[in-house]
Amino acid sequence: IAQAQSTPQGDQLYRQVDFWDGEIAVHHMTYPQKANVQGGFTLNPNYDHLQRQVFLYLNSTRQPIHFWWESSNLEQANNDYYGSPEDYILVDREQFHGVDCYVLLKLGGWSSRDRHYVGVDDGRWYGYRAGVISLTHTPELSDAYARVVSDFLGRKMDASSGPQKWEAANAEIDQFEGQKRIDWAKALHKKVVRHYVPVFECWFGEHKTFAPGCVLPSVDTLIFYNAKGTDPPYVATTRTLKINNLTIDQPLDDKLFEESPAIGTRVSDYTHDPPLTYKHKESFTQEEWEEILETARQVQRNQLKESREGLRKYGKPVRELPQATWLNSKPLSWKDLRGKVVVLHFFSIDEPDSLTDIDSLRTPLENDEDLLERAAKQGLKFPIVTIGIHAPDTPLKKIRKVIDERKLQAPIVQDEATKDIIGKFAEACGVTSFPTSIAFDESGNLLAIGSMKEILDLVKNYTQPPHK
Numbered sequence: 264i265a266q267a268q269s270t271p272q273g274d275q276l277y278r279q280v281d282f283w284d285g286e287i288a289v290h291h292m293t294y295p296q297k298a299n300v301q302g303g304f305t306l307n308p309n310y311d312h313l314q315r316q317v318f319l320y321l322n323s324t325r326q327p328i329h330f331w332w333e334s335s336n337l338e339q340a341n342n343d344y345y346g347s348p349e350d351y352i353l354v355d356r357e358q359f360h361g362v363d364c365y366v367l368l369k370l371g372g373w374s375s376r377d378r379h380y381v382g383v384d385d386g387r388w389y390g391y392r393a394g395v396i397s398l399t400h401t402p403e404l405s406d407a408y409a410r411v412v413s414d415f416l417g418r419k420m421d422a423s424s425g426p427q428k429w430e431a432a433n434a435e436i437d438q439f440e441g442q443k444r445i446d447w448a449k450a451l452h453k454k455v456v457r458h459y460v461p462v463f464e465c466w467f468g469e470h471k472t473f474a475p476g477c478v479l480p481s482v483d484t485l486i487f488y489n490a491k492g493t494d495p496p497y498v499a500t501t502r503t504l505k506i507n508n509l510t511i512d513q514p515l516d517d518k519l520f521e522e523s524p525a526i527g528t529r530v531s532d533y534t535h536d537p538p539l540t541y542k543h544k545e546s547f548t549q550e551e552w553e554e555i556l557e558t559a560r561q562v563q564r565n566q567l568k569e570s571r572e573g574l575r576k577y578g579k580p581v582r583e584l585p586q587a588t589w590l591n592s593k594p595l596s597w598k599d600l601r602g603k604v605v606v607l608h609f610f611s612i613d614e615p616d617s618l619t620d621i622d623s624l625r626t627p628l629e630n631d632e633d634l635l636e637r638a639a640k641q642g643l644k645f646p647i648v649t650i651g652i653h654a655p656d657t658p659l660k661k662i663r664k665v666i667d668e669r670k671l672q673a674p675i676v677q678d679e680a681t682k683d684i685i686g687k688f689a690e691a692c693g694v695t696s697f698p699t700s701i702a703f704d705e706s707g708n709l710l711a712i713g714s715m716k717e718i719l720d721l722v723k724n725y726t727q728p729p730h731k
Contacts, residue, residue, distance in 0.1 A: 482505050587676060588659060655677055
């Protein structure tokens with residue numbers, strides 16, 4: 264995939280090339296010299312990080328099918344994120360770019376403000392239109408939403424109801440089934456969603472049959488409207504991608520997979536463990552390459568050291584674990600976990616990034632004897648226990664569904680609600696986003712915070728807490 268952006272005067276702003284040859288994914292970004300911006304050359308062992316660039320719109324809102332470029336984790340994350348066919352409700356019929364379309368509304372999650380358009384005559388997906396980012400930007404719509412909720416729940420809800428009452432109301436709405444769910448979707452669309460200030464829309468046109476059974480839109484247009492009342496404000500722009508040529512099951516020219524950075528370009532190579540960073544040159548001596556490898560190893564050692572020593576100021580027992588609803592386990596306390604290294608994985612199934620590493624929660628909690636035996640077999644000084652802490656804003660029914668689908672057996676507890684979506688316990692642990700993993704030592708003191716991979720690398724080599 265090659266793309267570039269230029270000014271109306273023809274001056275190039277940047278050039279970007281991405282490809283995957285079955286083994287290594289390459290990303291190359293270059294800027295004109297006068298831009299005084301450094302480009303980069305990145306190597307990755309898989310295609311995951313390019314997937315969204317390639318099929319950002321064609322791949323959104325689709326049936327749960329397998330794509331060869333996706334890892335199993337990313338595939339499952341996409342399926343969970345985009346939903347399933349039963350999540351979409353037929354709410355209206357109208358013209359969309361001159362095409363007679365059914366209007367579908369997806370219930371739940373971030374995309375409830377989106378209207379999807381499917382051709383009445385051909386059943387093809389012609390795109391979607393999104394409204395304001397938040398109801399708070401349009402008080403009239405906020406009031407309209409409150410009235411719809413009040414009608415369906417049989418009790419008055421408004422801006423003064425408070426976050427806890429609204430959380431309970433939304434949880435109750437999420438349990439709607441059958442005809443009531445359909446009626447809710449239609450009322451939501453008629454009285455709220457269809458009146459949203461449009462922010463952007465994506466339109467697919469000029470569908471062509473490129474091969475038997477393979478029909479694709481040859482034009483993909485993304486339109487941003489000048490919506491002043493939104494945060495952030497959007498400036499009206501239009502971007503159009505057009506397929507000029509497409510071949511199926513034909514060999515690709517080897518030249519498409521040849522891309523060399525300029526001398527001195529910064530290279531980030533994630534095909535190595537640890538990742539390498541260096542400036543490109545035509546060739547390296549053995550001594551130069553060994554220096555690059557040692558620098559990478561030292562960076563990794565420093566990161567592990569900083570993640571421990573930099574957090575020594577937090578080396579005190581944290582607040583008690585949430586005592587709300589626990590799944591896969593009885594409610595646990597720090598007393599129950601004394602003598603074990605504990606890894607807490609903070610996540611939300613409503614965040615796509617969270618879904619890529621929740622398989623780390625598949626190990627069930629064992630009794631102390633079995634934990635010690637497993638630790639001894641793995642050569643660990645302390646047994647390791649992994650616990651999931653889920654954000655407070657998701658219905659338990661939805662969480663249980665993902666737990667069953669992903670075969671998660673580790674203890675999982677839903678955090679207590681606060682004004683923020685993070686949760687009370689997560690805030691006390693310094694968590695600001697999902698996913699985040701935190702390790703605690705055998706005495707309940709904070710050991711390190713980072714990604715799940717970083718934390719697991721640390722605890723597997725853990726011998727004693729740094730604050731001692």
